[in-house]
Amino acid sequence: MISKKPVRIIPFLDIKNGQLIKGINLEGLRILGSAKDFADLYYKDGADEICYLDNVASLYGTSNLSKFIKNTARKIFVPLSVAGGIRTLKNSLAMFKAGADKIVINSAIVENISFLKQNVKKFGSANISVLIQAIKIGKKYVISKSNGRDIKDLDPVSWAKKVEDAGAGEIIITSVNNEGLRKGFDLNITKKISNAVSLPVIAHGGAGSFQDIYDVIKKTNVSGVGIASMLHYDAIKYLPKVKSRIGNTDFLDKVKKIPRKKILLSEIKKFLRNKNILTR
Amino acid sequence: MRRNRPEIGIIDLESNNLYSIYNSFLISGFKPKIISPKEKSFKYDLVVMPGVGAFKTGMGVIKKYYYDDKIHNYLNKPNSFLYGICLGMQLLFSSSQEFGYSNGLKLINGKVKKFSKQNSLKTNMGWAKVSMKKEELLLNKQQFDKNYFYFVHSYYVSPSDNKDIFGISYHQDFKFTSIIKKRNIIGTQFHPEKSGKTGISFLKNLKNSLN
Amino acid sequence: MSNKILYGLPKKVLFCKKSLISNQTPNSTQEFRHTLKSKKKTTFIDKKGISDPWKYSRLKKKINWKKREKELLKLLDKHRGQGEYDCIVPGSGGKDSCYAAHVLKFKYGMNPLLVTWPPNLYTDYGYDNFKNWIKSGDFKNISAKRNEKLLKTLTKLSIENLLHPFQNFILGQKAFPPKIALKYKIPLVFYGENEAEHHNAIADNQKRLRDKSFHIFKNLSELRFGGLKINEICSSYNFRLKDFEPFLPIEAKKLDTFPLEVHYLGYYLKWIPQETFYYAVENCNFRPRPFRTEGTYSKYNSIDDKIDDLHYYTTFIKFGIGRATYDVSQELRNEHLTIDEGKKLIKKYDGEFPKRYFDEIIKYYNIKINFHKLCDKFRSPHLWKKNKKNWKLRHTANKDGTDD
Numbered sequence: 001m002i003s004k005k006p007v008r009i010i011p012f013l014d015i016k017n018g019q020l021i022k023g024i025n026l027e028g029l030r031i032l033g034s035a036k037d038f039a040d041l042y043y044k045d046g047a048d049e050i051c052y053l054d055n056v057a058s059l060y061g062t063s064n065l066s067k068f069i070k071n072t073a074r075k076i077f078v079p080l081s082v083a084g085g086i087r088t089l090k091n092s093l094a095m096f097k098a099g100a101d102k103i104v105i106n107s108a109i110v111e112n113i114s115f116l117k118q119n120v121k122k123f124g125s126a127n128i129s130v131l132i133q134a135i136k137i138g139k140k141y142v143i144s145k146s147n148g149r150d151i152k153d154l155d156p157v158s159w160a161k162k163v164e165d166a167g168a169g170e171i172i173i174t175s176v177n178n179e180g181l182r183k184g185f186d187l188n189i190t191k192k193i194s195n196a197v198s199l200p201v202i203a204h205g206g207a208g209s210f211q212d213i214y215d216v217i218k219k220t221n222v223s224g225v226g227i228a229s230m231l232h233y234d235a236i237k238y239l240p241k242v243k244s245r246i247g248n249t250d251f252l253d254k255v256k257k258i259p260r261k262k263i264l265l266s267e268i269k270k271f272l273r274n275k276n277i278l279t280r
Numbered sequence: 281m282r283r284n285r286p287e288i289g290i291i292d293l294e295s296n297n298l299y300s301i302y303n304s305f306l307i308s309g310f311k312p313k314i315i316s317p318k319e320k321s322f323k324y325d326l327v328v329m330p331g332v333g334a335f336k337t338g339m340g341v342i343k344k345y346y347y348d349d350k351i352h353n354y355l356n357k358p359n360s361f362l363y364g365i366c367l368g369m370q371l372l373f374s375s376s377q378e379f380g381y382s383n384g385l386k387l388i389n390g391k392v393k394k395f396s397k398q399n400s401l402k403t404n405m406g407w408a409k410v411s412m413k414k415e416e417l418l419l420n421k422q423q424f425d426k427n428y429f430y431f432v433h434s435y436y437v438s439p440s441d442n443k444d445i446f447g448i449s450y451h452q453d454f455k456f457t458s459i460i461k462k463r464n465i466i467g468t469q470f471h472p473e474k475s476g477k478t479g480i481s482f483l484k485n486l487k488n489s490l491n
Numbered sequence: 492m493s494n495k496i497l498y499g500l501p502k503k504v505l506f507c508k509k510s511l512i513s514n515q516t517p518n519s520t521q522e523f524r525h526t527l528k529s530k531k532k533t534t535f536i537d538k539k540g541i542s543d544p545w546k547y548s549r550l551k552k553k554i555n556w557k558k559r560e561k562e563l564l565k566l567l568d569k570h571r572g573q574g575e576y577d578c579i580v581p582g583s584g585g586k587d588s589c590y591a592a593h594v595l596k597f598k599y600g601m602n603p604l605l606v607t608w609p610p611n612l613y614t615d616y617g618y619d620n621f622k623n624w625i626k627s628g629d630f631k632n633i634s635a636k637r638n639e640k641l642l643k644t645l646t647k648l649s650i651e652n653l654l655h656p657f658q659n660f661i662l663g664q665k666a667f668p669p670k671i672a673l674k675y676k677i678p679l680v681f682y683g684e685n686e687a688e689h690h691n692a693i694a695d696n697q698k699r700l701r702d703k704s705f706h707i708f709k710n711l712s713e714l715r716f717g718g719l720k721i722n723e724i725c726s727s728y729n730f731r732l733k734d735f736e737p738f739l740p741i742e743a744k745k746l747d748t749f750p751l752e753v754h755y756l757g758y759y760l761k762w763i764p765q766e767t768f769y770y771a772v773e774n775c776n777f778r779p780r781p782f783r784t785e786g787t788y789s790k791y792n793s794i795d796d797k798i799d800d801l802h803y804y805t806t807f808i809k810f811g812i813g814r815a816t817y818d819v820s821q822e823l824r825n826e827h828l829t830i831d832e833g834k835k836l837i838k839k840y841d842g843e844f845p846k847r848y849f850d851e852i853i854k855y856y857n858i859k860i861n862f863h864k865l866c867d868k869f870r871s872p873h874l875w876k877k878n879k880k881n882w883k884l885r886h887t888a889n890k891d892g893t894d895d
Contacts, residue, residue, distance in 0.1 A: 169405065
């Protein structure tokens with residue numbers, strides 16, 4: 001029987017000016033290296049998809065990833081998703097033309113959900129993913145836009161349903177509170193949202209150990225797992241450093257490069273397979 | 281006698297990623313070229329129609345540049361071969377349910393239908409295996425049974441004639457056609473250019489079978 | 492016709508070409524002597540348009556940090572293990588005090604006592620960070636206990652008389668920890684960064700030690716709170732001198748016999764604010780604000796006091812520079828942003844009104860007068876122009892002021 005789908009392991013890359021950056025709770029712009037190096041590495045290592053996020057698009061009102069995608073689409077033959085700064089249909093088209101397979105939208109549809117409907121009508125549901133950044137404040141969950149900068153007092157679960165009705169093809173749930181900490185996913189909100197919709201859902205924010213990844217797959221309905229810090233802080237030891245005039249390279253300057261012994265991505269998949277989770 | 285590097289014309293339906301298609305065919309040993317709307321006829325060993333997005337929009341572009349006529353004329357020539365990918369495969373059919381009712385190229389009999397909530401998730405997104413027919417015109421069955429191809433679609437094709445079905449896959453528990461083949465027309469619901477090394481192998485096999 | 496100039500600010504408004512800070516930016520003030528008539532010393536920008544803080548940041552690049560660390564080790568060796576606690580780290584659980592305390596204990600083997608002048612109104616996440624700060628090294632903390640009524644009154648006065656909501660916090664933060672140092676006989680106090688880096692002259696920056704004038708006094712009569720003398724406040728609002736005790740700096744003569752040294756850890760260790768954020772999260776469970784700070788783009792600077800956001804709004808009113816300018820200026824000096832990015836951020840966020848906690852603050856401090864009308868009294872005419880109903884800056888970093 002070939003009915004079960006393997007879970008998708010998806011590296012998430014935050015990109016600013018072609019460089020890979022990594023924050024905590026969506027704050028901080030520490031540079032870890034050249035984003036292309038990381039993307040190429042993850043494709044070779046067996047990533048099922050790759051997602052690029054333009055971290056500062058909403059901050060500067062820009063939409064800069066098309067150049068970057070064009071470059072990476074040449075050698076990467078798995079699906080590429082792009083998030084950040086998609087505000088008009090022109091932006092969307094530019095991303096597809098540059099090589100994106102899926103575009104991921106958040107801020108623009110929080111402000112105006114009909115923008116989602118327009119994109120779905122023009123490009124088809126399956127290519128439009130919606131990013132939901134869930135933030136827990138006290139005991140309550142709300143959503144945020146502009147990459148965690150501005151919050152809107154909306155319950156993420158009801159927002160997810162609204163977005164499904166408007167035609168989204170997929171939902172990415174980022175737990176802002178867990179993001180960057182490598183201490184596990186927010187299983188609570190991830191489960192609530194994935195149970196509330198009939199769409200494929202990707203969990204993101206908090207992957208730190210193999211067990212974390214297994215837990216989020218086993219305990220929720222997700223079909224994909226977005227991983228960032230856990231992969232990047234490993235890969236950074238093997239990839240070349242970048243010389244950058246502007247930007248926070250203080251951490252990168254101090255990293256000691258070592259020879260590579262194991263491939264983290266395949267170790268993750270091996271761990272999952274040993275626990276009866278189907279992987280590619 | 282085909283050349284060592286078959287020449288491919290890629291139809292641009294104006295809403296999708298052509299870089300990956302171009303590069304994946306290039307790396308598989310083809311000589312790809314993006315077809316200009318100005319070309320009155322196709323002079324290629326293989327014409328590829330990759331598609332992403334809405335059926336109606338895709339048909340709109342086809343009509344705009346008279347690709348329907350050009351494709352029909354091309355297929356009547358000897359040694360022609362048409363390959364539709366994803367939406368490109370769906371457009372080969374008679375009609376689609378998407379956004380009302382639209383006509384397709386009518387090269388393959390059958391309809392394009394929407395995944396319903398009852399059977400499965402609305403979108404089939406992710407990696408799935410393909411189970412293929414025994415007549416191995418294109419592929420080495422052993423090689424591909426274990427491997428995964430990448431799918432992303434909310435509509436599926438429903439061929440009227442079983443003979444046209446070459447490969448099937450599952451979306452959760454729902455069986456659907458993932459490869460069609462009719463004479464010199466082939467279509468895959470999956471994206472070979474997005475299926476990693478497996479996809480590249482598929483294209484290499486396709487190239488070998490053209491000779 | 493020339494416009495009136497308040498606070499003794501420079502007549503011509505200039506912006507640093509490299510770091511976008513303006514010459515209207517006040518230097519660190521001795522808050523105890525701060526009255527409405529005080530003339531502000533401000534950031535100097537030379538004829539080429541380069542500011543002192545920028546020049547200092549270039550010098551900072553050439554510092555031999557290994558040498559500085561050796562100096563630190565020498566200093567610490569003298570004090571390590573003395574008494575129950577061998578040094579004091581002032582703070583309230585922000586990223587800088589988290590870093591300072593943790594690195595002193597776990598890297599340098601010291602045993603710091605944490606001393607806190609609590610915020611006026613704790614934010615929830617700020618209070619969580621405070622608790623985690625203490626937990627991060629199993630530290631002991633001494634938090635100042637103040638007469639809450641007096642605290643409220645002083646803040647109300649500083650708002651109404653000086654448009655300076657943060658005055659008592661600034662003076663308490665500088666005066667209280669040295670007092671505890673004296674009380675518990677711990678002569679070594681470590682603050683984080685020298686705040687002078689952000690606006691003062693180069694000479695001020697090259698000091699290891701904080702100037703004594705920030706935490707000592709000779710006569711009570713020279714002190715001012717909210718612009719008023721202590722006896723005035725006592726008689727008008729029914730307080731006693733005793734209630735003022737936690738707010739007072741140290742009597743100068745008491746330091747004659749006690750070798751108090753107030754150091755800047757930032758003199759010895761290379762301080763990169765963004766990296767202290769990462770450090771604090773990874774080692775002390777520090778968390779940024781769940782949303783952007785109003786008036787700027789960041790989420791991790793000074794987030795524990797609800798009044799802080801209002802404070803930066805008042806600097807915008809009085810000096811024409813808001814929180815975004817402060818943050819941008821620092822990041823430009825650290826080479827984390829390009830000038831273009833800095834300008835865009837200032838344009839987008841500077842002067843944004845801090846709505847979130849405003850009503851709560853007005854209610855809590857019983858501010859009866861209209862706050863916006865109060866602000867208008869403090870706008871220096873050489874900085875502000877009124878266009879019909881709206882106030883606009885005459886000069887901005889983006890050169891889009893009314894007079895640019």
